[in-house]
Amino acid sequence: xxxxxxIDQGPLIPRNRAAHPVPYDPDYKTSVPRxxxxxxxxxxxxxxxxxxxxxxxxMLGPLDNNLILNxxxxxxxxxxxxxxxxxxxxxxxxxRPVPHTLVEIWQANAGxxxxxxxxxxxxxLDPNFGGCGRTLTDENGCYEFLTIRxxxxxxxxxxxxxxxxxxxxxxxGHSFGQRLIxxxxxxxxxLIERCPIAATVKSRSQxxxxxxxxxxxxxxxxxxxxxxxxIVLRGRRQTMFENRMEGL
Amino acid sequence: MVxxxxxxxxxxxxxxxxxxxxxxxxxxxxxxxxxxxxLGLRAIEDGAEGEVxxxxxxxxxxxxxxxxxxxxxxxxxxxxxxxAGQQGADPKVNGFCRFAADKDTGEFTLTTVKPGATPTRAGxxxxxxxxxxxxxxxxxxxxxxxxxxxxxxxxADPLLARIEQRNRVETLVAKKTGEGQYxxxxxxxxxxxxxxxxx
Ligand SMILES: [Fe+2]
Numbered sequence: 001x002x003x004x005x006x007i008d009q010g011p012l013i014p015r016n017r018a019a020h021p022v023p024y025d026p027d028y029k030t031s032v033p034r035x036x037x038x039x040x041x042x043x044x045x046x047x048x049x050x051x052x053x054x055x056x057x058x059m060l061g062p063l064d065n066n067l068i069l070n071x072x073x074x075x076x077x078x079x080x081x082x083x084x085x086x087x088x089x090x091x092x093x094x095x096r097p098v099p100h101t102l103v104e105i106w107q108a109n110a111g112x113x114x115x116x117x118x119x120x121x122x123x124x125l126d127p128n129f130g131g132c133g134r135t136l137t138d139e140n141g142c143y144e145f146l147t148i149r150x151x152x153x154x155x156x157x158x159x160x161x162x163x164x165x166x167x168x169x170x171x172x173g174h175s176f177g178q179r180l181i182x183x184x185x186x187x188x189x190x191l192i193e194r195c196p197i198a199a200t201v202k203s204r205s206q207x208x209x210x211x212x213x214x215x216x217x218x219x220x221x222x223x224x225x226x227x228x229x230x231i232v233l234r235g236r237r238q239t240m241f242e243n244r245m246e247g248l
Numbered sequence: 249m250v251x252x253x254x255x256x257x258x259x260x261x262x263x264x265x266x267x268x269x270x271x272x273x274x275x276x277x278x279x280x281x282x283x284x285x286x287l288g289l290r291a292i293e294d295g296a297e298g299e300v301x302x303x304x305x306x307x308x309x310x311x312x313x314x315x316x317x318x319x320x321x322x323x324x325x326x327x328x329x330x331x332a333g334q335q336g337a338d339p340k341v342n343g344f345c346r347f348a349a350d351k352d353t354g355e356f357t358l359t360t361v362k363p364g365a366t367p368t369r370a371g372x373x374x375x376x377x378x379x380x381x382x383x384x385x386x387x388x389x390x391x392x393x394x395x396x397x398x399x400x401x402x403x404a405d406p407l408l409a410r411i412e413q414r415n416r417v418e419t420l421v422a423k424k425t426g427e428g429q430y431x432x433x434x435x436x437x438x439x440x441x442x443x444x445x446x447x
Binding site for chain 1: 254255256257258259260261262263264265266267268269270271272274277278279281282283284287288309310311313315317321323324325331332333334342343344351366367368369371374377379381383384385386387388389390391392394406407410411436437438441442443444445446447
């Protein structure tokens with residue numbers, strides 16, 4: 001038996017599944033055998049979802065959020081490609097910043113090739129590009145990565161499907177139930193409209209939230225362009241009626 | 249018209265894709281040298297209190313194929329039911345672990361301590377369990393499930409009690425195969441479909 005007292009920070013707000021992609025979408029063929037058929041079991045969150053791993057600055061290296069240099073680790077050997085700053089804020093549904101949370105990204109190189117044992121695309125590997133990075137948000141929930149714009153790439157699905165340029169993003173938040181992996185697309189890419197993975201998000205306004213706008217306010221002249229990508233994680237219900245006092 | 253609510257909507261998920269490993273466990277995927285080691289390599293450190301256990305299993309798609317590309321994250325309490333970060337928690341228990349299906353066999357292995365029971369908001373208890381989050385190509389939003397244990401008393405667990413089809417409770421219960429050894433298979437579809445959660 002547990003002798004632990006319940007530490008109540010309020011339950012997570014139930015997930016609005018309509019804001020997310022549909023699990024089953026025949027145009028994204030792999031989702032057909034990989035989507036559960038039975039409904040999910042919905043319940044109020046418990047400690048297992050309301051707590052979660054926390055990560056500190058001590059695990060981060062100085063180049064972890066610089067994908068242009070974090071593979072070669074040599075300023076004279078930068079990755080090939082269009083230099084960009086990817087930045088934004090992590091907030092929760094109540095609009096509060098999510099500080100000190102781990103954000104991880106991964107992406108293809110400028111030619112559309114991943115440095116992964118399973119990727120055999122024609123485009124060559126860049127000897128100076130690994131393709132992963134990580135950082136912690138600051139006290140305001142802000143994060144930044146310096147990277148190169150990834151190339152589009154073809155993938156086996158329908159006869160001629162291509163992924164739009166995209167960066168994969170993983171965010172922890174402060175509780176395991178907030179865990180989210182998504183993808184950032186780039187303003188103006190004509191492949192977004194043709195992508196069956198992007199199209200698993202059925203709400204147009206929600207899909208738009210995955211498209212990062214060009215942000216010239218953060219672009220550095222003669223150096224890099226910038227794209228802004230804000231991320232909203234689940235929030236918690238906090239009302240004055242959550243904690244029932246003893247005897248009430 | 250009414251006032252506009254100022255709550256935000258969660259960012260939509262997208263599939264983690266086939267190359268999730270290079271972002272989350274790059275050394276596992278042959279991308280070495282960016283980080284000293286992969287995040288979440290161990291659920292526990294040497295000296296953690298409690299029974300050290302190994303859970304082995306596979307995740308099967310709707311055709312019965314053991315998926316080779318899935319990635320898992322686990323989160324759990326220590327042997328006395330405290331989560332990392334809570335007062336009195338075992339400092340040798342990270343609670344969090346990342347692991348992947350083997351690229352040749354599809355089998356995964358998690359070594360950890362058996363968690364203790366944890367309290368509920370209503371003043372009850374949850375039976376010992378490990379929360380599991382699963383991502384892969386073809387999974388558009390990460391799947392939540394739980395690993396319970398067949399040699400624990402699961403009779404009063406509030407989540408298991410909510411499962412109407414009692415035969416499906418078994419899908420969340422790891423089978424003991426030896427001393428400290430458990431088997432936990434996950435089925436995405438079919439008669440044995442695992443109960444997936446929305447909490
Ligand atoms: Fe990708």
